Amino acid sequence: MRLVKVNAPFVEEDEIWAVSRVIESGMLAYGSVAEEFEREFAKYLGVPYLLTVSNGTVALYVALKALGVGEGDEVIVPDFTFFATASTVVLAGATPVFADIDLETYTLDPASVEKLITDKTKAVIVVHLYGHPAKMDEILQIAREHGLHVIEDCAQSHGAEYRGLKTGSIGDVGAFSFYATKNLTMGEGGAVSTKLKDIADFVRLYRNHGQTKRYHHEMIGWNFRITNIQAAIGLQQLRKLDRMNSRRREIAKLYRDELSNVEFLRLPVEKQWAKHVYHQFTVWVEGHGNRDRLSEYLRKHNVQVGIHYPKPLHAQPALRQYFRGSCPNAERASTHVLSLPMHPGLRDEDVLAVAGLVRKFFAEHV
Ligand SMILES: Cc1ncc(COP(=O)(O)O)c(C=O)c1O
Known part of the structure; x- marks a missing residue:
């Protein structure tokens, strides 16, 4: 690929x-x-x-x-x-x-x-x-x-x-x-x-x-x-910002159509009061270690992915000193989120191929 x-x-x-x-x-x-x-x-x-x-x-x-x-x-x-x-x-x-953040948005x-x-x-x-x-x-x-x-x-x-x-x-x-x-x-x-x-x-x-x-x-x-x-x-x-954002929204819909039945994934939510512009299409991957294994699998198949973000800010060495209280949702998110390819230049066939690989990973490896 x-x-x-x-x-x-x-x-x-x-x-x-x-x-x-x-x-x-x-x-x-x-x-x-x-x-x-x-x-x-x-x-x-x-x-x-x-x-x-x-x-x-x-x-x-x-x-x-x-x-x-x-x-x-x-x-x-x-x-x-x-x-x-x-x-x-x-x-x-x-x-x-x-x-802390909420884990829906x-x-x-x-x-x-x-x-x-x-x-x-x-x-x-x-x-x-x-x-x-x-x-x-x-x-x-x-x-x-x-x-x-x-x-x-x-x-x-x-x-x-x-x-x-x-x-x-x-x-x-x-x-x-x-x-x-x-x-x-x-x-x-x-x-x-x-x-x-x-x-x-x-x-x-x-x-x-x-x-x-x-x-x-x-x-x-x-x-x-x-x-x-x-x-x-x-x-x-x-x-052309509106045109580029529309294309991002089309890609998000395509991912949604292709991935909504995958039981281990939670897809991004668009609240009824919101217009989402999908800077990232970030999914939540359920199950201990599955996010990192899926990420590795996609990379091996020539699909770049991103982790936004691998650490909550309070765990950054430069910011740790300011932390008080607790942010359990931020901590959980940092070990479960995975950003799939998302940009206006993506072709439908790329999106379908990525989604196909994600489905294959869960069918064969989990
Ligand atoms: C949420 C957020 N805030 C701030 C910045 C900083 O922007 P810049 O990289 O242009 O300095 C970025 C981007 O990198 C960002 O994603």
Whole structure:
């Protein structure tokens, strides 16, 4: 069987054309193309402000700084997500507090959040993991009661919807990544979305050395700018984001049709209030050791798979010191989840072949 990749950027002639135009223009750094991307993505999300930054990690960091999170503050984050969701809290000078997830959507469990709130809690970061929105109403309610800020980590959820609203338009700030394998890519890149003018004003200065006009600096900031070259790729990606997400949803349906009868698998759920954009198609594999054996079997048959994530954050050497309480669901998830190939360039026959191998594994090896 030919190699089936777990993930791949979906770039076509349009991106090559758009990048060539920027190169020919000679205006390579941040400029009009980046501004055009910002206007179009803001409109797509339904927010007044969208500011690009270097990557998703920086987007989270800048969001925390904009909300005034710093020393002495605690920020509640899910225990089951990519490292940057929590490392940026430490980088901002605050303390990450790990909350558990629910095992249906793999997103933050509101009950777990509530238990961890102290006088020091300043914000909650929700992650729309794998492209499925988190339980925003419950989280926003808790945040309102306790006066907390809500940051949405949208690195995996471009175009996903919660009750008809795009993720990134619901909390105080949204943080996006445009890394190579994301639903919308620039190779590397990131953005902050918000309805709040103060946040937007801060980020605009902070990402550009606090410069209000040329060589006049009102605050200490960074260079967190993207280039017109990245933005040119991003603009083309944005214009076909809905098409790419539709293809992801078609692939998810195909997997579902092919795998729903496999007794050892729990397939991803799409809640009735959600539009899932399947950044990953992550299945739960029942039975001790079965996940790793299935993973090995698929790799041997030329199918790439991913484990998102093999450790809960509290077990990372760099974050262990911040752990208190317990997150049993995150721990269980880390030993049972497996991401099957998912990207818009996958062909139906690839999906059918992968599903066939999964069925064969359970028929012959379990
Ligand atoms: C949930 C989550 N948060 C944050 C990030 C960080 O984004 P980046 O890799 O663009 O820095 C990623 C992506 O890698 C992610 O998946």
